[in-house]
Every structure is written in C-alpha cells, then in structure tokens.
Amino acid sequence: MRLLSIALITLTISAMAYGQCTDTNSSGSGTTSCFCNANYYGTSTDAGGSGCQACAPGSSSQASNAVGTLASSCVCNDANASLTSNNSACQCNANYYGTPNSVSGGVSGCTQCGSGLTAPAGSTSNVCASSNATTSSKLLQIMVLLFLLTILI
Numbered sequence: 285m286r287l288l289s290i291a292l293i294t295l296t297i298s299a300m301a302y303g304q305c306t307d308t309n310s311s312g313s314g315t316t317s318c319f320c321n322a323n324y325y326g327t328s329t330d331a332g333g334s335g336c337q338a339c340a341p342g343s344s345s346q347a348s349n350a351v352g353t354l355a356s357s358c359v360c361n362d363a364n365a366s367l368t369s370n371n372s373a374c375q376c377n378a379n380y381y382g383t384p385n386s387v388s389g390g391v392s393g394c395t396q397c398g399s400g401l402t403a404p405a406g407s408t409s410n411v412c413a414s415s416n417a418t419t420s421s422k423l424l425q426i427m428v429l430l431f432l433l434t435i436l437i
C-alpha cells in the first residue's frame with residue numbers, strides 16, 4: 285500500500301516534470317500551464333479546475349493559451365448562429381430562422397428574414413413578421429373605439 289502510494293506520487297511528480305497534463309482534454313507543460321485543447325473550454329483539472337469540457341455541438345474553439353476559458357469561447361460553426369444563453373447548443377441569430385449548419389465554412393442553415401421582418405433568436409421555422417404589427421393592430425383598435433364613440437354620440 286505504502287509502496288503503491290510512493291509509486292503513484294513518483295509517477296505524478298515525473299508527469300509534472302516531463303510536462304504532461306493528466307486532464308486528457310488539456311495539454312501543456314504541466315499544472316498551471318495545462319490549457320484546454322481546441323474544441324474544449326474550462327479549466328484543466330491539472331490547474332485546479334473542474335476540467336476542460338467539449339464545446340456545444342456545432343461549435344468550436346481554438347486551443348487555449350491561458351488557464352480557464354469560458355463556455356462562450358466556443359463559437360458556432362454557422363456564421364449566422366450563436367450559442368444559446370446557457371451555451372448548450374447553437375441557434376440561428378435574431379432575424380434568421382432554420383437549423384444552423386454544424387459544419388464550418390458551409391452554406392448557412394439560417395435564412396435571413398425578408399426586409400422589414402423580424403424573428404426572435406432561435407427560430408427554427410419561418411416566423412418572420414413585421415416588427416410594427418402590434419403597433420398597427422393597436423392603431424386599428426383605437427380607430428374602432430373612436431368609430432363606436434362617434435356612433436354613440
């Protein structure tokens with residue numbers, strides 16, 4: 285047991301001395317210089333973090349050269365898409381709709397709304413609508429009300 289501990293400690297020390305990172309999702313010259321690999325974010329367990337985690341599907345990141353990167357350092361491969369607020373997936377940007385292309389450099393899977401039309405971020409189907417639709421319907425309501433008032437008087 286004691287021999288095993290000594291062997292393990294020796295292994296760890298030599299791993300550090302030879303610049304290896306035990307967190308397989310990171311690389312570098314050991315401990316505080318273990319940085320997350322490309323397509324990973326977070327803080328290497330070698331640097332005292334909870335580990336480098338894979339970017340959300342359809343997003344990617346460059347190999348880090350600093351300890352601790354944010355989930356938002358992963359960028360969606362579709363130029364017209366961005367990560368959701370909890371960084372768990374890619375979605376089409378506001379005023380676009382569709383399913384983001386998971387491959388970078390390809391044609392966007394997100395289609396832009398027509399001129400003057402808007403859609404919320406994350407729209408998967410064509411829900412593009414005139415942004416002043418509510419204003420128009422309110423105006424109509426006021427006009428109907430005025431018309432009714434005129435009749436009453």
Ligand SMILES: *[C@@H]1O[C@H](CO)[C@@H](O)[C@H](O)[C@H]1NC(C)=O
Nearest residue numbers: 307308309334335336337338
């Ligand atoms: C390495 O990444 C994989 C995929 O995200 C994850 O399941 C695993 O827990 C990570 N390893 C560490 C040590 O965090």
Ligand SMILES: *[C@@H]1O[C@H](CO)[C@@H](O)[C@H](O)[C@H]1NC(C)=O
Nearest residue numbers: 368369370371372373375406
């Ligand atoms: C992230 O948010 C989406 C809704 O926007 C939800 O469906 C999903 O479960 C969330 N994922 C996590 C890991 O919290």
Ligand SMILES: *[C@@H]1O[C@H](CO)[C@@H](O)[C@H](O)[C@H]1NC(C)=O
Nearest residue numbers: 362363364390391392395396
């Ligand atoms: C993103 O959308 C714009 C406008 O529709 C388009 O010109 C551009 O090519 C799209 N990006 C990609 C990568 O297809």
Ligand SMILES: *[C@@H]1O[C@H](CO)[C@@H](O)[C@H](O)[C@H]1NC(C)=O
Nearest residue numbers: 399400401414415416417419
């Ligand atoms: C409503 O939207 C249309 C289409 O974009 C635009 O032409 C029009 O000027 C807008 N009207 C108002 C009152 O903003």
